[in-house]
Amino acid sequence: MNNIKYYVLTQKDINLELFSNFDRYQEVTKCWRKENNKWVVKDILFTEQWDHDNYKSLVKELKNTINTGGTVFGVFENNILLGFASLENEFFGSKKEYLQLSALHISNEYRGRGIGKKLFELICKKANEMGAKKLYISAHSSKETIAFYKTIGCKEAVEYNKELVYKEPYDCQLEYLL
Numbered sequence: 001m002n003n004i005k006y007y008v009l010t011q012k013d014i015n016l017e018l019f020s021n022f023d024r025y026q027e028v029t030k031c032w033r034k035e036n037n038k039w040v041v042k043d044i045l046f047t048e049q050w051d052h053d054n055y056k057s058l059v060k061e062l063k064n065t066i067n068t069g070g071t072v073f074g075v076f077e078n079n080i081l082l083g084f085a086s087l088e089n090e091f092f093g094s095k096k097e098y099l100q101l102s103a104l105h106i107s108n109e110y111r112g113r114g115i116g117k118k119l120f121e122l123i124c125k126k127a128n129e130m131g132a133k134k135l136y137i138s139a140h141s142s143k144e145t146i147a148f149y150k151t152i153g154c155k156e157a158v159e160y161n162k163e164l165v166y167k168e169p170y171d172c173q174l175e176y177l178l
Contacts, residue, residue, distance in 0.1 A: 004082070004115070006122060009072040014062045016055055021080050023108040024050035030143040032172055039156075041143055048140075058103075062086055065102060073122050075115055082110045085119040087126055093159050097133035098175070100161070104137075120152055128178045135176040138164040149174055 007013075031044040050058075062072050062084075069089035075082045083106035092098050101123050106116050127135050136157060139149055149172075157173040165173060 004075060004077050006073060006075050006118065009062070009066070009074045009084070011063055011066050013074070014059055014066070014072065016052075016059060018074075018081055019055045019058070021107070022055075022105075024048065024054070024105055025108040026142065026144075028142045031141040031170070032143065032146050033141065033170070062103070065089075070102075071123075071126050073119055075119060082107050083115045083119055085123050087123050087130075089130070091132065092136070092161060093134070095133075098136040098159070098161070099127045099130060099132040099134075100136045100138070100164070101127075101176075116148060117152060124176065124178055132178055135178060136161060136164075137174040137176070138168055138171040139174050141170050141172050146172055146174075152176070 026048040028044065028046050028048060030041050032039055033042050033044075034040075065072055065086045065088060070087050071089075072084060072086045074084045084103065085101065085105075086103040088100040088102050090100070092100075101120075104116060104119055104123070106119075124135060137149060137154060138161070139145055139154075154174040154176045157175040160173045164171070
């Protein structure tokens, strides 16, 4: 794991081949849900496994992020993609202080090795350079995902982005003060 390199990706870097060894697999058994204005952990069982269509959509989304002035980071070992994160370029919130962390994914076999934390740090540095005061995350509600974000200091968002809530109603809306 000492051959790991982090890069800002370009339009030409992002294609289906980039994800040929990437494994977006997750066994989910518990998720956070808001009930009666309180957060509770519920038994919710499903398997998340991206297929060809998911990767095609992802390529389109990441290219759009770059095309609209956002940034995509990739982490590699021996030219194999281990993880990626993307930051959008559109400020929002009542004070226009949020930028969105739109993706942060680590290939299944490389989780728990600090790669996600390092990608998060790179995203925060970039967002800060762009003038953001807060990072906004519409996070997968699985217990493990929320534990990761809480461990690195994320909290429930003060302001919810209604568009993101509409797109992913079961996500947890988080923020990180830069």
